[in-house]
Amino acid sequence: MSTTPTLELQGVTRRFGPQTVLDRVDVSIPSGSFTALLGASGCGKSTTLRIMAGLDRPNEGAVLLNGTNVADRTAHERNVAMVFQSYALYPHLSVEQNIALPLAMRHLTTLGRMPVVGRFAPGSGEARAKIRRAVGEVAEMLGLEQLLHRKPAQLSGGQKQRVALGRALVRDPVLFLLDEPLSNLDARLRVKMRSELVALHKRTGRPFVYVTHDQSEAMAMADQIVVMIGGRVAQAGTPQDLYERPASREVAGFIGTNAINFFEPGSAPAGLHPAAGSAVIALRPEHISPAAAGTVEARLETAEYLGSEVVLALRAESGAELRAIAPGNYAIPAPGSAVRLGFDPAQVHVFDAASGQRIGEAA
Amino acid sequence: MRRLSIARREALTTLWLAGPATLAMVLFIFLPVAIVALLSFTDYQFGATTLNWTGLENYQRLLGSTLGQRAITNTLLYVAIVIPASVALGLLVALGLHRMTGWAPGLAHALRAVYFLPVAATLVAMSVAWQMVLHPSLGVVNHVLAALGGEPRNWLSDRGLVLYTLAVIGIWQTVGYNMVLFLAGLVAIPPELYDAAEVDGAGGGWSRFWTVTWPMLGPTTLFVLVVTATNAFRVFETVATLTRGGPAFASDTLVYALYREGFVYFKAGYASAITMVFFAFLLILTFAQIRIVEKKVHYR
Incomplete structure (x- = not known):
């Protein structure tokens, strides 16, 4: 493992009009880590994630990916994967096409992506076979083989969640960003998906950044927790650090199953x-x-x-x-x-x- | 008084709520349609006390005569121009205005009102304005054309041109309505889908449109198509005020022919036959659109 963190935010400030949503935020995501961004709603954790993804740009500060400033790179160019709270699946595409989309965008030409004509585009046959293989592997990993031809509207919440994960996994990104991915699932499924996510993290070896407002989720899954309060990083550390040595009264109030x-x-x-x-x-x-x-x-x-x-x-x-x-x-x-x-x-x-x-x- | 069972009471409520509207529909829509359908097989004239059963004669006259055929082909040509053009333009304008709301909300709102104006305005009054604009010697269009070195045209009295002129006016009138529908559809697209598309590498203009915008506008597009088609088929005001179907029936359309035969010549039987053909066209078109497009639009 290299010593350079996979992703680093340095003094990131984001303002929307007169409102400062992020105030000089420093976050470091070591390679292979599972980091939870923990905070109440409106604390800026989702904005932080969007800035990491490249969907939003900071007003001040730098975003470093493997040590290089990626300010002018789009989300796709950064090769980060993101799982959205609402899953954000394309409703008109089948499960297979949803998972394949990032690869299709990368490996096929505009002509090659077309529904029928695409088959005759030069070189597309090979790329298509490659994509089908990759999608098959991911589907097997997530237990989606039986659902590949369904549309998202025909899936349950848990299945949609898996498809969203599949779309993230298929492209082998440098970093996974997950925005409250479990919050739309029922309690039992949530606990089950927790351990699946941890297993997935082990399997890919890539760093995960996980946004949540649920401290028990953060404690259970993460090896690093960044507590955000009012647009600032209140404390960053291991779950033990946060529980045993909360840096401030607010952090102490936030962490722990029983209210302190x-x-x-x-x-x-x-x-x-x-x-x-x-x-x-x-x-x-x-x-x-x-x-x-x-x-x-x-x-x-x-x-x-x-x-x-x-x-x-x-x-x-x-x-x-x-x-x-x-x-x-x-x-x-x-x-x-x-x-x-x-x-x-x-x-x-x-x-x-x-x-x-x-x-x-x-x- | 004995209390009615819950099922009985619910049935009564249902009847009470849906009954009057159903009755009105039967009385004022289904019954007249049935009567018109029957009349189309007779030689009935308005005001006459007798009528003769003539079988399919009215239909043979409409479909067999040059005049009837011309009304049908004119209508179909008009529809074939107006539907794609006004849907495409409506979408284009909506996309532009939707993007513009990001950096110039005031201007976007003003433009939206401008585009919607033709929809709100009375077409008959607007026809007068069009008549002025298209006037062979006084009209702005020919002046501009002449200034650009073109040849002035008789937009409303040239047999080869008049139908296209009317089609352009029809497009001008419906673009605003389609734009408003598309704008509503655009606003309803969840922003996360655009984010997802950007992360997946479909963030560029074209791929963004094909991956998210166009598929998500599917239901809106279906609705816009059906509405535009029905409106285009019913083209009447512009024909009646600008050309009266002329010159030499070059701009005669089904509804105008129906008006002329029924309300000028009082040939109720023949007008009924035209109505039924018109009705059949609309039904086939709407049915086809819904059958073909709906399957592809609601993504189930």
Whole structure:
């Protein structure tokens, strides 16, 4: 593996009229990585992807592909593949033709692409055979062999998704860009497609850039997550980095299945952290649980039994709300009773009250 | 009072909602068509109290006489010119204006209104304007032609020219309507498809058009074709106001002949036969368009 990242955004700024959508964004996509661009809707993650693809141009900053500036290259010339949220399949073409289109555009002349006349275009027979072989391979990889002659309107959401992936795979691009590809699928299929995407990433060895607003998707699939907030990169790192050492209060709030507990200055339960008087303290629910020798005391308000665990909503003496997680076999006391909670001091995060930036090293 | 079952009540609602319109359709469309169909086999004249059964005589007269044949061939020629030209021009103008909205929205809106004007204007009034424009000695067209070194023509009284002149006016009148329909179709194309086409290497002007724009306009094009065809077949106002089918029936069309035979000569039987032939043409054309094109347009 070379040390040059496959794709690099350097100080990319994008403005639409008076509105700055991207503000000096730096992103580096190492070769062979699976990067998730994570953020709420409107944070600029899709614009970032479009700039990577060449569908949009930055107002300032550079886009480097394998070290060369590709500002003046179209999406096709960059040879990046993109999978769209709506799949963007051509409705008038069959599955086979949809997948073959990028190759047809590359290997056939305008005459050769024509429906009937194309057969007689010089040299097109060989190119057609090559394309058919490539499409066949991709279809087999994605389990689409039986559907090759159908039109997109006759496919289910999951099948359309595969065709869209097939169209991306068939041309062997240098980079795959995926714009919320799973968001239109139902929950069960989404989880299944996740592992298929990861397997596909392993198989191709090409870098994937995956835009999502779902932190669990990003955590499950990516080896690098770029959290974007308000048009800026809030933090970039491995899923562990983001979970264990969130760089800011916003990142901490974004990452994690269970919403993290925040305590404004002065409201934290006694004994949580010495800086609690002047800084924001954060602690994930999974890191605080009922313990006989615990140092934090709170009253139980409600409990949600989830089978493997129990999510407790409590109120500390300071008045702060607090959520904690107990194991599934925890005997839930009556609401209103006092519960002693123990926590792992290493997992307590401290953020500056004004800027929201992380203070010190807690991990 | 006993409550009706749900199925019964739903049936009543359906009847109540669809019934009046169905009745009106039967009374005012199907019944008259049936009557006209029957009349076409008689020698009935308006106002007469008797009529004789003449079988296919009216049809033989229409299809067998030079005059009848000319009305049919004139109409077909007119339609054959107006449909492709006004659809193609409508699409071209729509593509241009659609692109223009990107960099000059104000100008694009103004131009759209200008193109639509002939559709909104009364064709009879516009015919007067055309008469002035095409006037052999005073008209702008001949003046411009003369200035360019061409030979002035009698646009409306030259037997070889008049039908083409009328066709051009017909195109001028329908381009705006087709343009508006195509513009609506263009707006409805999902932008991701253009993005996908660009990523796939079909981002250039032509391949973009053939890969995304044209296929996605399929349903619109079908509708535009059907509407243009029906309108072209019905050409009447320009003929009636500008040429009265002349000179020497060179611009006689089916609907104008129908008007002349039925409302000038009161030959209701013969006019009915013309109506039925006209109706048959429209039906065949529309049916063919829908059968051939619809299969290729809705992509199922």
